[in-house]
Amino acid sequence: MKTQAVRWGIIGTGRIARAFAEGLWHTSNGRLCAIASRNEGSAKAFAEEWDINHAFGQYEELAHSDAVDAVYIATPHSSHAENSILCMNNQKAVLCEKPFAVNSMEVKRMIQASKENNVLLMEGMWSRFPPLMNKLREWLESGKLGDIRTLHADFGFLPKQRDPLGRLFNLELAGGSLLDLGIYPVSLASMILGKPSSMQTLPNMGPTGVDEQAAWIFRYPCGALAMLLSSLQCETRQEAFISGSLGNIRIHKQCWKPQKMTFTETNGVANETIEMPFKGNGFNYEAESFGNLFLEGKKESPIMSLSESLEIMSQLDQIRKEWNLIYPMDRQ
Numbered sequence: 436m437k438t439q440a441v442r443w444g445i446i447g448t449g450r451i452a453r454a455f456a457e458g459l460w461h462t463s464n465g466r467l468c469a470i471a472s473r474n475e476g477s478a479k480a481f482a483e484e485w486d487i488n489h490a491f492g493q494y495e496e497l498a499h500s501d502a503v504d505a506v507y508i509a510t511p512h513s514s515h516a517e518n519s520i521l522c523m524n525n526q527k528a529v530l531c532e533k534p535f536a537v538n539s540m541e542v543k544r545m546i547q548a549s550k551e552n553n554v555l556l557m558e559g560m561w562s563r564f565p566p567l568m569n570k571l572r573e574w575l576e577s578g579k580l581g582d583i584r585t586l587h588a589d590f591g592f593l594p595k596q597r598d599p600l601g602r603l604f605n606l607e608l609a610g611g612s613l614l615d616l617g618i619y620p621v622s623l624a625s626m627i628l629g630k631p632s633s634m635q636t637l638p639n640m641g642p643t644g645v646d647e648q649a650a651w652i653f654r655y656p657c658g659a660l661a662m663l664l665s666s667l668q669c670e671t672r673q674e675a676f677i678s679g680s681l682g683n684i685r686i687h688k689q690c691w692k693p694q695k696m697t698f699t700e701t702n703g704v705a706n707e708t709i710e711m712p713f714k715g716n717g718f719n720y721e722a723e724s725f726g727n728l729f730l731e732g733k734k735e736s737p738i739m740s741l742s743e744s745l746e747i748m749s750q751l752d753q754i755r756k757e758w759n760l761i762y763p764m765d766r767q
């Protein structure tokens with residue numbers, strides 16, 4: 436039976452699980468009811484920190500729990516498909532962190548599980564949900580840019596530690612800059628320009644066998660070009676710049692956490708800067724949107740559709756194929 440507030444569970448107790456728990460405090464339609472870890476001690480500590488009623492020492496226990504409507508998957512990319520499918524097969528709605536999975540084969544299995552179980556499923560591409568992105572979609576639809584000709588977008592940061600076993604650099608955990616960071620510019624390009632007709636890419640592969648930075652260009656049927664970049668070797672501008680025949684839009688740093696943008700006409704006359712600071716830590720927007728879909732009985736988000744998530748993952752597959760970057764999950 437549906438409740439008026441979504442009863443959330445989280446799988447995984449790492450960095451992003453904490454951010455999402457905080458985000459939920461700022462929603463009007465969600466409350467955090469359960470946490471699961473591979474380790475009972477971690478689950479209990481997390482439950483105490485966030486005042487959660489149910490703490491499970493196994494992911495399966497949360498998936499089976501009657502105290503949960505929807506599950507946020509906060510594990511490394513390599514576990515997203517398995518954890519999501521476990522929850523959906525137990526009739527839970529699933530919001531799964533980005534990247535949705537490691538490859539499109541896994542995404543197809545996730546979509547199939549959502550259809551078979553008739554449950555809501557969405558990729559947690561949180562950048563799509565802040566209020567500024569609604570404004571950006573409004574500006575794009577208004578035609579004030581004219582014909583869009585180019586997009587520049589990048590996401591690079593320098594991790595504090597270079598742990599070869601950690602999820603960022605570990606091949607076994609589907610590490611690398613493309614899946615972790617490149618997904619943001621790819622997703623933005625998909626939202627603005629749709630499906631590319633061709634692509635050119637260049638990676639820098641590191642000693643652990645994953646891409647530590649990469650640049651790629653997408654071309655679109657309309658002739659527009661997107662120049663995209665991801666890096667685990669340095670902090671980049673972290674901005675997006677959309678140029679059209681009538682003007683351009685700059686999404687200021689950090690464009691993956693969008694709160695400020697500027698429109699400039701091509702002749703430079705009219706400037707309009709909009710700032711929409713987060714209320715909450717930003718994760719509340721995707722959680723609120725997902726919660727509304729759940730309470731309305733919807734099975735998919737119009738803002739981050741399953742077909743688009745699949746298309747984006749196919750693009751990442753194609754890029755990795757060019758680099759011969761093969762993860763263990765690609766062999767299954």
Ligand SMILES: NC(=O)c1ccc[n+]([C@@H]2O[C@H](COP(=O)([O-])OP(=O)(O)OC[C@H]3O[C@@H](n4cnc5c(N)ncnc54)[C@H](OP(=O)(O)O)[C@@H]3O)[C@@H](O)[C@H]2O)c1
Pocket residue numbers: 446447448449450451452471472473474477478509510511512514532533534559561602615
């Ligand atoms: N939206 C965003 O802005 C954003 C930012 C950062 C990360 N993310 C995404 O969130 C996911 C998790 O990232 P994170 O930074 O939170 O990672 P993290 O701090 O390493 O936490 C991941 C958690 O997953 C669980 N886990 C399950 N299998 C694991 C394994 N083999 N190795 C390590 N941990 C494992 C662990 O929880 P237990 O030990 O409790 O089971 C761990 O605490 C990634 O897919 C990443 O892309 C999103």
